[in-house]
Amino acid sequence: MDLRFALEVAVSALMIAGGIFAVIGAMGMVRFRDFYMRLHGPTKSTTLGVGCVLLASMSFFWLKNGHPSLQDMLITLFLFITTPVSAHLLTMSGLHHKLPSAPETKGQPYELDDEDDIARN
């Protein structure tokens, strides 16, 4: 019983945390000044948030059914494989579009284009 209560607390905490992370990510997305910064929000914070929720549900249903649900694992797997890739592609398209970057953004993005060329040959 006690253990159960503790677990419930943990699960709730995870969920709240997940929500907060998600909002933070979204805030970042809204507030940051240029595209490259804005990408930080979703790639890190949001993923983390959803991760938390997934963890929460995993343990939640573990609690409930005695075994973790297969889907949760699959989702987590997919999420953690795909997010970086989509982020990478987004950056590429951003660079391709030569989006303006705020001074705070480190690195001169445009030379990356040549890197692309190198990668191609």
Next chain:
Amino acid sequence: MLTNAIAISALLFMLAIALNFYRLIIGPSIPDRLAALDTMYVNAIGAIILFGMWLNTTLYFEAALLIAMLGFISTVAVCKYLLRGDIIE
């Protein structure tokens, strides 16, 4: 306690989605909007999971699963379009 937590968290996620949508609307650039869309997908996963927990059923997990896969794929498609125009070549 759990139900409250779920409710709060769901609200937060909805808020996050709303914010993403705001970014999607204001843009300014297409990659911006695309990123927003992608993030909406991800947040939607969270929302659905929470919904499932709230009803305490696993029936909705496939939906989340599919969003995880297909959201990614549509993002890829749009990126490919932005980069190459022709997405299957």
Next chain:
Amino acid sequence: MTLLLIVLLPLVGSLVPIASARSGRTTCAWLTAILPAIALGIAAWYTPAVFGGQLPQVSLDWVPALGLDIAFRLDGLSLLFVYLVLGIGLLIILYARYYLSEKDSMSRFYAYLMLFMTAMLGIVTADNLLLMWFFWELTSLSSFLLIGYWSHLSEARKGARMALTVTGAGGLCLLAGILLMGHVVGSYSLTTVLEHRELIQQSSLYQPILLLFLLGAFTKSAQFPFQFWLPHAMAAPTPVSAYLHSATMVKAGVFLLARMYPVLSGTDEWFYIVTLTGLATLLYGAFFALIKQDLKGVLAFSTISHLGLITLLFGFNSKLAAVAGVFHIINHATFKASLFMAAGIVDHECGTRDIRKLNGLWRYMPYTTVLAAVASASMAGVPLLNGFLSKEMFLAQSLEAQMLGGLSWMIPALATLGSVLSVAYSLRFIHDVFFNGEPRDLPKTPHEPPRYMRLPIEILILLCIMVGILPGIMVEPILRAATAAVVPGQAPEIHLALWHGFNLPLMMSAIALSAGVLVYLLRNHIYRFHRQFRAVNARQSFEFSVQRVVRSAQWGLDRFENGSLQRYMFLLLLSAVIVAAFGLMDVPSMAGLKSLQPLDPVVVTGAGILCLAGLGTVMLHRRRLLSLLFLSVVGMFVSLTFARFSAPDLALTQLAVEVVTIILLMLALFFLPQKTPKESSGRRVSRDILLSMIFGGVIASLNYAVLTRPLQSISTYFIENSVPGGGGHNIVNVILVDFRGFDTLGEITVLGIAGIAIYKLLNRLRLFMPSSDMEGRPWSPDRYPVILSSVSQTLLPLALLVSVFIFLRGHNLPGGGFIAGLVAAVVIILVYMSRGVEWTQRRMSFNYQPIAVTGVAIAALTGLGSWVFNKPFLTSSFGHFDIPLIGDIELATAMMFDLGVYLTVVGSTLMILANLGKVTTPHRPSKEKQ
């Protein structure tokens, strides 16, 4: 049953000439003649029975629901007409053999002729009004073919068209009348109708019925003011004129009068309309017959006038008049047919029909002269000929008519005038053509026609004389029989005799004869009198009116159909919304009784985003890519909505479809302009906004009205039988693959067809590909981003596993063939995107069409499989299996079916997307080639 043969034999006979076209003209003619001859024999075989007062009938069901059955009867009237049609028809066949020149196709002519004969026989023997109407229109059609036989002559074509239009239109009126009558009587069977005289005449629909029937009859027998088509139909070969325009087709109208006489006649309306029309026609025709210069024109107008006479006779509401009418039908048929044939001979031998050129032919063809003279004498009503008898009766009856009250004396007076004129033109026909000086510059030198060309005329003339001298023996029996059919109640006392003693009618015909001669002698004055009128060309005015109709129709069409699909769409939606709105107006109150569910902030936010996304799609629709992004937001939230309102299956499907749609639109967008130009006017935009808002409003209120009403679902059956019947726990899936499996089969078939159609449409599609995106940036040189390709490769097996997983559990938990198929397709598309067509094709070297087809086949076979165990189509049987991780699943036959669905979806989706992707490949050679 043999009764049927009377109609069937000629119908079959219409094939004979075509079959025997090769074997010489004479043979062809004889072979064609055989079947009608047999039919005539059958009629003769029935004759005693009919004279004995019996009524042979035959009836087969055709479309009982419409009250339409193949029913024939052979009463006296029918018999009389059968004799006319077949007898004269045979003579015409013989005559035409010699009339038609070598270059005219004989078989074609005979085929048309037999077809017409069939139609005519059908009319006169039909025992069902609808059937009669069918044959009625068939005569119009076949006469069109016959009149237009010399289709190289514009005369013939125009004349044929005119005849078809007028008689066809009349036929439609007749149909309307028949339908009304059937409505009144409650049956289309002629026998029944004939018994309900009172019912019909009492009914409020009597006037319309009468009018419509008379329109039909008058157009057919060229009654004033519809007479104008007949003279122009003279462009037909003379045998046709002799057959159609003297003996049969124009008689169909008066036949209808006779046929309906028992039920329609006897009222004032009948008397006034029919009598006056008949009278007008009689005089009009007679006058123009006198002044026409064309030989056949004279005959045509005389025919009109005689038809008027018959109509007039039926108009008098007296039994004897009807008898006279029937009698005159016979006589007119005989002498007019022979006259036409004679005219045909003249035309044939002299090469012209112009009376001004034709003179004094008696020297060249004395024999024909005699025949023609006798025939026209009969037409003039000279004693000892049949024409005389019926004319006597006619004059006698005209004296009887009292309906005009104080003016009644006019009828006999005018009747006499009519006969005076008819004497005159008969005389003219003979004297001008065969005597009266020498022929002037004829194309050919005339001579007697071949022996057998005269034979038909001789026969008819013989009839004329026999009837004229011995009416009692020749025609009385058949006349009795026919009258019995026409005149209700006991037949009147007919006494046909040459000599009724000195009486008024006799005096009138004496006047007629003498005055006729006088009029003829003074004809030149009449011509001069007539010349002062401007000649109206019926054909031109007819053609003109036709043109006008066509033009106005075109105008009306252009108002609606201006070739703009945009406009059609608008009209379509407008009408739809109007209909729906009217539907809603009947709903008393918008909100139903059901208590509403509470809102929660999450749903509100979602709904808000959904609406905004929708609006965004519209507002940004000029920048197409953006509107696509918003569209995918809409798609995602729709699927979230489904999930929210407890429809996981729908959520899954919607998600998959949404992604596929986005990819598809993306692929298409590459070939289409990136921006939509601003071209719709402000007026149009505001108009469209208004319409769409109204539409949305209607839908919304409709939806609300439904949602707020307690619903009684029919799904309890499915819920109860899902497990026992379908062996699945996921009711939605069980419904798809089991209960409504047949619909699903249809749907996947549609899917496959769509895929194949698209595959075909993409075939040799030539498009231009922008080398830069809308801001003019050149495309990124990096074709297949490394990370993407590697990741997608690792993702592929995983994702396929997921799809299989979704498929397998679909029968019990959300999932199933549709979704799994879409997932698999999308994943493969991912590989296409990240690796390119060549790479993928090399590893997946199969076409997708077979997959789709196999899918449909599997599904169908599963259905058929249940037949093997003689269960109904798509009955599923199932057993349980336990698979780790996925859990207990049924391997039901439904599973097989679902597999079919799965394959079809994969196949068609890939067929669509991959093929679309391939369009560009040949034009953009990839690096792997080098």
Next chain:
Amino acid sequence: MEALYATVTGILTACGIYLTLRGRTFPVVVGLTLLSYAVNLFLFSMGGITTGHTTIVDSGQPYADPLPQALVLTAIVIGFAMTAFVVILAMRTRGDLGSDSVDGQRTDEPREERK
């Protein structure tokens, strides 16, 4: 809830209708897609909108009406097939007439870069 749902359906319908009335093929296609979304929502709601119900037999929850769901499910798929068909038709029009106007008249883009 019901009112909100109905409103959303209505708005989506309106958007779809407006786009289908445009003069170019692509917006029309997008409009059709929107319209089909709206229609699916509408049809789905014919079974009533319920929360936490299910269409899975004996999973302990009350049943949602499965029939509209089944119908809508196939409707979604068929809708996709039809959209695809229309899209390809649009491309074909562009390819053959050089214009993407629904009425197929105005040739507006230069037809260069034919490879």
